[in-house]
Structures are given as structure tokens and as C-alpha cells.
């Protein structure tokens with residue numbers, strides 16, 4: 001039964017956007033895990049914990065995005081190979097110091113923020129307010145996390161110079 005009350009061909013467009021977001025979030029999640037393990041530098045303890053908080057948050061959101069795709073009668077991507085193919089975020093393989101890692105995560109956030117705005121626009125066009133509401137909440141939460149990371153980065157830079 002089509003309980004959504006929106007034509008499936010319209011929901012497919014939203015599902016495509018959500019799948020790109022799911023793929024990008026999954027690569028971002030793995031970047032955070034790798035950074036949590038490999039962090040070096042004088043701010044090890046602060047940032048080691050901060051990355052753990054961020055990946056725990058991302059884990060919940062990844063599940064919510066996949067289940068939203070199912071809710072709108074579409075199919076979520078489930079393979080790492082497909083995630084890497086569709087992600088707008090690149091895997092970070094290099095070992096970096098704390099400042100560089102925070103900059104990389106901030107750039108990952110910028111990509112996710114843009115992608116969320118695109119998803120909201122698409123969902124809004126087809127009248128899928130449930131997706132607009134969910135991704136809108138994710139968007140403001142990620143914007144706030146970016147503000148905190150950016151404040152840390154600026155403060156650390158001032159202290160180092």
C-alpha cells in the first residue's frame with residue numbers, strides 16, 4: 001500500500017538523494033574512526049574523545065537515513081564498494097596531526113551540509129515533509145558541531161602562534 005500518498009516516481013528522486021547522503025555519511029563515519037585511532041599531536045586527548053562522540057552520532061544518523069529510505073519505499077545502499085562509488089566525501093588514508101584532522105572533518109561537514117540542503121530541496125519539491133523535517137534536524141545539528149570544531153581550531157591556532 002502506498003501510505004506515503006506521493007507517487008513512487010517522485011519518491012525515487014528523494015531516495016536517490018538520501019542514498020548519496022547515506023554513502024557520504026558512511027565514508028565520513030569511517031574517517032572519524034580512523035582519526036580517533038591514529039590521532040597524533042599535543043591535543044590527543046581532547047580530539048580523540050571528540051571524534052568518538054562524532055562517530056557515535058554519525059552511526060545513529062546513518063541508521064536513520066537508511067530506514068527513512070525504506071520508509072519511503074526505496075532501497076538503501078548497503079555495500080562499502082557502492083558507498084565509495086557514490087560518496088561525495090573521500091576516504092582519508094593519511095596519518096595527520098590533530099589540526100589537519102579537524103580541518104579535514106570540517107571539510108567533510110561542508111560537503112554533508114550541502115548535500116543535506118540538496119536533499120531538503122528535492123524532498124520539498126515532491127511534498128515529502130517527513131524527509132524535510134528529519135534532514136532539517138540533522139542539518140542544524142551538523143552546523144552546530146561545525147561551529148564547535150571551528151572554534152576549537154581557531155582557539156588552538158591562536159595558542160600555537
Ligand SMILES: [Fe+2]
Nearest residue numbers: 036037048052
Ligand atoms: Fe576508542
